[in-house]
Amino acid sequence: MEHLTALRGFRDIYGEEIERFTLIERAARAYFQLLGYKEIEIPVLEKTELFKRSIGDTTDIVEKEMFTFTDRSGDSVTLRPEATAGIVRAYLQASLYAKERASRLFTVGPMFRHERPQKGRFRQFYQMDVEVFGIADPMADAELIWMVFLILGRLGVTNYTVEINSVGCRGCRDEFRKALVRFLESKKEGLCTDCAGRLDRNPLRIFDCKNAACFDAITDAPVIFDYLCDECRKHFDDCLGRLGAFHVPYVVNKRLVRGLDYYTRTVFEFTSPDLGAQKAFAAGGRYDNLVEEMGGPSIPGTGLAIGMERLALLVRELPPGQTPLYFLARVGEEAEAWLIPLLDAFVSSGMPLAYAQPARSLKSQLKYANSLGADYALILADEEVSKGIVLMRDMKDGTQKELPLDPAGLPRLVKG
Ligand SMILES: [Zn+2]
Numbered sequence: 001m002e003h004l005t006a007l008r009g010f011r012d013i014y015g016e017e018i019e020r021f022t023l024i025e026r027a028a029r030a031y032f033q034l035l036g037y038k039e040i041e042i043p044v045l046e047k048t049e050l051f052k053r054s055i056g057d058t059t060d061i062v063e064k065e066m067f068t069f070t071d072r073s074g075d076s077v078t079l080r081p082e083a084t085a086g087i088v089r090a091y092l093q094a095s096l097y098a099k100e101r102a103s104r105l106f107t108v109g110p111m112f113r114h115e116r117p118q119k120g121r122f123r124q125f126y127q128m129d130v131e132v133f134g135i136a137d138p139m140a141d142a143e144l145i146w147m148v149f150l151i152l153g154r155l156g157v158t159n160y161t162v163e164i165n166s167v168g169c170r171g172c173r174d175e176f177r178k179a180l181v182r183f184l185e186s187k188k189e190g191l192c193t194d195c196a197g198r199l200d201r202n203p204l205r206i207f208d209c210k211n212a213a214c215f216d217a218i219t220d221a222p223v224i225f226d227y228l229c230d231e232c233r234k235h236f237d238d239c240l241g242r243l244g245a246f247h248v249p250y251v252v253n254k255r256l257v258r259g260l261d262y263y264t265r266t267v268f269e270f271t272s273p274d275l276g277a278q279k280a281f282a283a284g285g286r287y288d289n290l291v292e293e294m295g296g297p298s299i300p301g302t303g304l305a306i307g308m309e310r311l312a313l314l315v316r317e318l319p320p321g322q323t324p325l326y327f328l329a330r331v332g333e334e335a336e337a338w339l340i341p342l343l344d345a346f347v348s349s350g351m352p353l354a355y356a357q358p359a360r361s362l363k364s365q366l367k368y369a370n371s372l373g374a375d376y377a378l379i380l381a382d383e384e385v386s387k388g389i390v391l392m393r394d395m396k397d398g399t400q401k402e403l404p405l406d407p408a409g410l411p412r413l414v415k416g
């Protein structure tokens with residue numbers, strides 16, 4: 001019988017890649033903790049309505065990419081395509097706004113989008129997501145960007161750019177929208193059917209369109225940046241000032257808009273030329289109206305997501321294993337009886353002790369130890385047992401020394 005395979009765009013992550021994931025997560029968690037972020041787990045499955053209301057009905061995500069289905073109760077449910085909507089829902093459901101002035105939350109986990117699978121892009125993909133509620137000041141935006149800058153520094157990732165822009169507030173966006181629609185009306189012929197259809201409903205989406213004709217059509221289009229009201233302009237300048245104080249280099253990209261409706265003011269992306277066409281590996285922005293639009297009080301928010309798959313591609317070197325690997329080779333029945341006491345003693349002391357099962361010849365066990373990359377082999381035959389010793393062999397130079405066969409003391413002794 002043929003074995004089954006995973007669904008298209010879904011995959012298993014193991015070996016070196018999962019080590020990279022762990023490395024990234026560990027670096028990120030260190031800074032999350034230093035900066036006061038609290039972990040939250042939210043469901044992967046939510047009411048479809050949640051994403052329609054937050055991300056926006058006319059976005060690519062909601063129109064084309066969500067895993068939406070009717071469950072056995074007849075309800076429309078959706079696998080989360082991103083984490084912000086669910087965290088806002090949780091924030092409101094737990095009334096966190098009534099309990100703390102500012103909330104800093106993070107979550108790590110899989111997201112789901114029905115996109116065409118391509119390099120570094122999958123239908124189930126992993127994100128680290130960070131959200132800040134209750135801080136209107138641009139300091140919160142700058143701090144988020146700085147935090148990613150620190151995480152990347154710790155991971156040794158250097159070939160990237162921070163692109164930043166402002167998409168304004170409701171007020172300045174209305175002015176801009178009028179100007180944009182006026183401009184696009186004149187180009188309507190050249191637009192793809194999606195964009196032509198969206199012209200009235202959501203003209204801003206055209207900036208996200210991957211269609212070459214649309215890209216050409218907007219080369220001279222007005223940009224929101226030139227329509228910012230005084231307050232939005234000040235917010236943006238303040239944010240840039242803070243980034244300067246944090247020594248985070250950035251590039252203002254006036255064409256940067258994110259593919260979700262809820263963003264206001266600051267939006268940003270971390271991009272790397274090493275990733276090809278899909279060059280963003282972390283992105284986010286401010287969403288000062290979202291909490292209110294989701295039925296809550298008027299509370300500002302800002303956040304970001306880091307794409308694990310794409311960042312993993314940028315992490316070049318895995319750090320070498322820190323603790324040396326020990327291997328126990330045992331020959332004979334009496335020696336075999338020491339396996340469990342020694343394994344227990346090593347692992348309880350926080351040290352690894354590998355072994356072969358079954359224990360064949362000494363030669364084959366040492367060969368296996370080599371294949372595992374063991375630094376030292378502890379060799380125990382019935383002869384050593386009767387003398388109350390164990391041999392420790394340095395696998396690199398083959399030198400050996402005798403140590404007393406005392407499980408409780410051995411882990412300390414082998415460390416030398
Ligand atoms: Zn404004």
Ligand SMILES: [Zn+2]
Nearest residue numbers: 192195209214
């Ligand atoms: Zn288009």
